[in-house]
Amino acid sequence: MNILITGDRRWNDTAIIERELGSYNKDNDTIHHYINTGATLFGKVVAAKMGFKTEAIIEDGNLNGIDLILAFHNYIQGSRQTLTLLAKAQQLNIPHRVIGKDKV
Numbered sequence: 001m002n003i004l005i006t007g008d009r010r011w012n013d014t015a016i017i018e019r020e021l022g023s024y025n026k027d028n029d030t031i032h033h034y035i036n037t038g039a040t041l042f043g044k045v046v047a048a049k050m051g052f053k054t055e056a057i058i059e060d061g062n063l064n065g066i067d068l069i070l071a072f073h074n075y076i077q078g079s080r081q082t083l084t085l086l087a088k089a090q091q092l093n094i095p096h097r098v099i100g101k102d103k104v
Helices: 014-021 039-049 081-091
Strands: 002-007 030-034 053-057 068-072 096-099
Touching: 002 039, 002 081, 014 039, 014 068, 030 039, 039 053, 039 068, 068 081, 081 096
Parallel strands: 002 030, 002 068, 030 053, 068 096
Antiparallel strands: none
8 A cells, every 4th residue: 555644843752653554554655755854754764663664755756656645734724735734635535534633
């Protein structure tokens, strides 16, 4: 499965990312990430540490081949970029979850 990690640029809770990724198979699942800070950067670091294959997506908003989106965000209602991405995912029928204090 191709999993995209995205979210708040201020996110720094690696334990929550590690807990969430523990539900997936490091031998079969690939973690995709944009080249940003916060949740995206920590998601890449944690995934690599756990043994997942990681791949950067150069173009923000590109969802080609993505099967699931994990969005780590504590203030999702104040986000423009993450909310726009999740709306696009919904239009494309890509499952997504928001992990944090706020929920969509």
